[in-house]
Amino acid sequence: MATTETQILDDVIAASRRRMIMMSGTALAGLVLGNAPKASAQTTLTDTDYLNFALNLEYLEAEFYTLASTGQTIDQIGIGIGAGTAATGGGTVTVKPTGPASCKVPFTIAAVSSYATEIASEEQKHVTFLRGALGASAVAQPNLDLYNSFNAAAAAAGIGPAFDPFASDVNFLLGSYIFEDVGVTAYHGAAGLLTSKTNLGAAAGILAVEAYHAGLIRTVLWGLDQATPSAGIAAATVKISNLRAALDGTNNDDVGLTTVQDALNGTTANYTASTIVNADSNTIAFSRTTQQVLNIVYASASGMKGGFFPNGLNGNIS
Amino acid sequence: MERGAVVRDVDAIISKALTRRNFMVGAGSAAALSAVGCSKTFQPMTVPTNPTPALTDVDYLNFALNLEYLEASYYLIAATGSGLSAADAGSGAGAVTGGSMVPFTSSIQQEYAYEIAQDELNHVRFLRSALGSSAVPAPAIDLVNSFNGAAMAAGIGSTFNPFASFDAFIVGAFVFEDVGVTAYNGAAPLLSSTTYLGAAAGIMAVEAYHAAEIRTLLLQAGSTYVGYANQISALRATLGGGNETMLSATTVVACDSANAIAYSRTTSQVLSIVYASPDGNVVSGGFFPNGLNGNIKSTAA
Numbered sequence: 118m119a120t121t122e123t124q125i126l127d128d129v130i131a132a133s134r135r136r137m138i139m140m141s142g143t144a145l146a147g148l149v150l151g152n153a154p155k156a157s158a159q160t161t162l163t164d165t166d167y168l169n170f171a172l173n174l175e176y177l178e179a180e181f182y183t184l185a186s187t188g189q190t191i192d193q194i195g196i197g198i199g200a201g202t203a204a205t206g207g208g209t210v211t212v213k214p215t216g217p218a219s220c221k222v223p224f225t226i227a228a229v230s231s232y233a234t235e236i237a238s239e240e241q242k243h244v245t246f247l248r249g250a251l252g253a254s255a256v257a258q259p260n261l262d263l264y265n266s267f268n269a270a271a272a273a274a275g276i277g278p279a280f281d282p283f284a285s286d287v288n289f290l291l292g293s294y295i296f297e298d299v300g301v302t303a304y305h306g307a308a309g310l311l312t313s314k315t316n317l318g319a320a321a322g323i324l325a326v327e328a329y330h331a332g333l334i335r336t337v338l339w340g341l342d343q344a345t346p347s348a349g350i351a352a353a354t355v356k357i358s359n360l361r362a363a364l365d366g367t368n369n370d371d372v373g374l375t376t377v378q379d380a381l382n383g384t385t386a387n388y389t390a391s392t393i394v395n396a397d398s399n400t401i402a403f404s405r406t407t408q409q410v411l412n413i414v415y416a417s418a419s420g421m422k423g424g425f426f427p428n429g430l431n432g433n434i435s
Numbered sequence: 436m437e438r439g440a441v442v443r444d445v446d447a448i449i450s451k452a453l454t455r456r457n458f459m460v461g462a463g464s465a466a467a468l469s470a471v472g473c474s475k476t477f478q479p480m481t482v483p484t485n486p487t488p489a490l491t492d493v494d495y496l497n498f499a500l501n502l503e504y505l506e507a508s509y510y511l512i513a514a515t516g517s518g519l520s521a522a523d524a525g526s527g528a529g530a531v532t533g534g535s536m537v538p539f540t541s542s543i544q545q546e547y548a549y550e551i552a553q554d555e556l557n558h559v560r561f562l563r564s565a566l567g568s569s570a571v572p573a574p575a576i577d578l579v580n581s582f583n584g585a586a587m588a589a590g591i592g593s594t595f596n597p598f599a600s601f602d603a604f605i606v607g608a609f610v611f612e613d614v615g616v617t618a619y620n621g622a623a624p625l626l627s628s629t630t631y632l633g634a635a636a637g638i639m640a641v642e643a644y645h646a647a648e649i650r651t652l653l654l655q656a657g658s659t660y661v662g663y664a665n666q667i668s669a670l671r672a673t674l675g676g677g678n679e680t681m682l683s684a685t686t687v688v689a690c691d692s693a694n695a696i697a698y699s700r701t702t703s704q705v706l707s708i709v710y711a712s713p714d715g716n717v718v719s720g721g722f723f724p725n726g727l728n729g730n731i732k733s734t735a736a
Contacts, residue, residue, distance in 0.1 A: 228654065231684040239688060239695035246694040301640050308636045309629040318699065321623045321636055322690070325616050325697030328640040329688040332647030340655070343543050376546060379553040382511050382520050389542070390549035394644040400557035401637035402644075 160433060164316045167307045169256045169432035170407055171320070172247040174303060176258040177414070177425055178296050179244045180210050182237035184263065185282070185289050186230070188221030196241055197248060198258035207258030208428070211265065213281060220263075220283040229286045229337065236293070236330055243323055250319065256431035266425045267292065269416055274360040276353055287350060290338050294354055297331035298371065298395045299361065299413055302405035328402065335393050339374050351375060358395075364418050365409035371395065407434045490730060492631050495622045497571045497729035498702055499635070500562040502618060504573040505709070505722055506611050507559045510552035512578070513537045513597070513604050514545075519573060523559055529575030529725060537604045544601045547652070551608070551645055558638055565634065571728035581722040582607060584711055589666040602656045605649050609664045612646035613689045614671065614708055615639075617678055620699035643697065650687050674713055675704040703735040710734065 176198065179191050190210050192198045198207030212220050224230035248255045263282075271280030282292025304324035311317045335354075342350035355373030362371040372395045378386040396402045405413075408420060411434075416424030422435070429435045508518040508531050516536035521528070539545045563570040578597075586595030597607025619639030626632045653660050665681050672679040678698035680689040690697045700708075707713055711721030717734045719726035726732045 228684055232687065235685050235687060239690065242693070242695035246696065305633070305636050305640060308623070309633045314624045317632075318620075318624045319696060321620050321639065322696035322699065324636060325620055325639055325643040326688055326690050326695055328643030329647040329690070329697070332644035333651050333687050335644070336648045336651040340543075379549055381515055381549065381552055382517060382523070382556065383515070388514070388549040388553075389546060390553055391543070391546035393547070393550060393648050394554055394641050396554070396637070396641050396644075398557075399561040400554040400641055401561065401634055402640035404633060404637060 162310070162433060164311050164313050165251060165254050166433040167310055167407075168247055168251055168316065168320075169254070170410075170430065170434040171304065171307065171323070172244065172251065172256060173259060173426070173430040173432065174300060174410070174414070175240060175243040175247060176207075177261055178300065179237070179240040180258075180261055181263055181282070181292065181296065182233060182240050184210075184212065184217055184220035185222045185292075186233040186237045188218040190217055191241060191244065192258075193217075194241075196244060200257040201253040201255055202248075203257075208260035208431075211260070211262040211427070213264050213283070222283050222285070222289045224286055224289075226286045229290065232333060232337065233289060236333075239326060239330070243326075246319070246323075250316075259426055259431045260428045262425055262427050265427075266416065267295075269424070270295065270357075270360065273416065274353075274356040276356055287338075287341060287348070290334055290341075291350070291353055291357070293330070293334045294338060295357055295361075297327060297334055298358075298403075299405075299410060300327035301331055301395070302370075302403045303407075303410045305402055305404040306406055306410070331395065332393060335374060335395070339391060339393060342374065361413050364412045364416065365405055366412065366418065367409075370397070370403045370405070411435070488730070490625070492626050492628050493566060493569045494730045495625055495635075495702075496562055496566055496631065497569070498727065498731040499619065499622065499638070500559065500566065500571060501574060501723070501727040501729065502611075502615060502705070502709070503555060503558040503562060505576055506615065507552070507555040508573070508576050509534070509578060509597075509607065509611065510548065510555050513607075514548045514552040519556070519559065523556065523563070525563065525570060525572030528573040532575075532577045532724075533579030535598045537598050537601055539601055547648070548601075548604065551648075554641060554645070558641075561634070561638075565631070574723050574728045575725040577722055577724045580724075581711065582610075584721065585610065585667065585670065588711065589663075589670040591663055591666050602660050605652050605656065606660055606663045606667070608645075608649045609653060610667055610671075612642060612649050613668075613679070614675070614700075614705060615642035616646055616689070617675070617698045617700040618702075618705045620697055621701055621705070646689065647687060650682050650689075653682060654684060654687070671708050674707040674711070675700055678704070701735075702731050703733075706732070706734045 183189060183191050183194065197204040199205045222233065267282050268279045271277050282288050301324060304320055304327060308317060308320050308324060311320055338350055338354060351374040355375055358371035358373035362368050372392050375392050376389050377392060379388045379390045380386040381388050394400065412418055412420050414425045415422055422429035512518050512534035518531050582597055583594045586592050597603050616639060619635055619642060623632055623635050626635055653664050661682055668679045668681055678700055680686050709722045710717050710719060715734055715736045718732050
């Protein structure tokens with residue numbers, strides 16, 4: 118009998134605890150039907166999980182920009198990629214068959230070369246910062262693919278059968294375009310889920326830097342497009358944006374570089390405006406769930422591992 | 436008794452207790468408010484009062500709204516020659532001093548200006564809608580003496596008209612955008628509603644897009660304008676607790692050099708910049724000759 122009483126008490130405590138947390142009748146309904154779970158089967162995600170999710174994305178960005186600006190991977194320049202505080206033991210980076218050194222972009226525009234170096238440095242710092250914040254909990258760099266991923270993305274977007282983001286200034290900028298707005302939406306989505314104000318402050322600060330990067334890349338691309346309309350640069354960004362919106366299932370949360378008609382302080386929409394900012398109708402940056410971000414970086418509308426992460430992300434959000 | 440019935444009964448008791456507790460929390464708050472009211476009228480010496488009421492999400496959103504009024508006014512006037520409509524400025528809005536349509540020389544210049552003007556107007560409308568009847572009207576805004584004063588303090592010259600040319604216009608824009616990022620970044624962790632936090636983070640991101648756009652365009656405009664921007668940056672650093680990254684071809688992003696995380700500023704630091712004063716207890720000046728509207732309007736003591 119004691120066992121039965123204990124079980125009843127357990128059920129009561131479980132029910133009341135849930136009610137105090139949820140303040141909803143849902144848990145009680147499950148209990149009355151006799152199928153209340155004894156323990157949570159699904160792991161509740163913590164700040165550590167969200168920061169590790171972000172760290173996976175930062176590994177990807179840091180590798181891309183570092184290869185583009187130096188022809189080296191981040192571990193080659195002394196940044197740790199192993200689990201916890203270990204420098205080594207991280208995954209591999211798949212690049213074009215000619216090797217990492219051939220990924221150094223033959224820049225012809227000095228400013229774009231400078232931007233690549235700056236962004237590489239900042240993404241490296243994000244990796245190091247997040248690894249420092251996570252300490253022993255930091256996940257290792259997962260296997261990354263910066264070759265087949267871009268080819269497949271270009272084909273899916275309708276840009277062409279192959280795409281080498283390391284081939285030229287414009288290709289590098291378009292490759293960057295693929296990442297930066299996604300970083301913004303990922304941090305935006307995660308910000309509201311973090312419980313620590315310290316982590317929130319850091320995430321918001323990194324979010325802003327990703328938005329600076331996106332604004333920089335988009336401004337440069339738009340300027341190049343306007344200078345040489347026949348190159349089809351802006352059209353390519355629209356295709357990439359459309360692909361991202363299709364992968365995340367919304368079909369409407371990504372704005373490529375184009376022009377729109379705005380009304381400003383009048384009543385007629387007859388001002389032709391650019392779309393440097395990627396945002397919604399209230400001009401608030403878009404936000405994506407972790408699953409939507411995974412769909413994009415896996416290049417799979419159903420969230421199957423692949424794309425930039427052939428074996429998936431490391432950590433509890435994968 | 437059958438097990439399910441026991442659980443049901445006990446749970447009903449707990450439900451009542453929780454409901455009662457909620458009621459007591461609400462009643463307690465009302466009682467506390469009432470006590471404060473009494474203390475002010477009858478018992479000032481015996482009941483402790485809080486001289487600085489805790490700031491709420493409404494206060495922070497109204498603080499942001501004041502900054503958006505300033506930005507929207509600047510960009511709308513630059514783009515069209517006229518500022519916020521009466522409906523967008525709110526009942527009892529202050530006057531705007533100065534400003535005129537920029538003599539754009541290319542369609543791409545206009546496209547940039549029109550886009551940012553619409554973006555900032557959308558922020559005004561979004562915040563006014565989110566705040567509803569709590570939204571403060573636009574305060575008085577000065578777009579003449581403010582820029583002249585900033586130019587003088589920054590060492591650029593005795594006057595500065597940001598509406599004189601496109602290049603001058605982006606220097607004027609530079610004055611605002613990075614500050615907007617630091618202001619939203621500072622306010623985000625202070626918001627209690629995750630809905631507002633999400634919106635604030637999303638607006639901050641947009642301000643960062645703008646800031647990067649302006650900084651990139653300044654680099655394209657050439658060293659003269661980058662020089663002006665950096666003189667303004669140095670002035671902002673003096674007024675706003677540092678938190679600046681000098682603009683160069685290799686430092687487009689404004690963020691701390693150690694971790695590449697964007698700066699954040701307190702409301703007081705932001706006020707010091709827009710009031711153009713390093714002093715404490717300042718409640719007006721610079722871009723806001725009559726101060727901000729709302730509960731956040733004074734620099735720290």
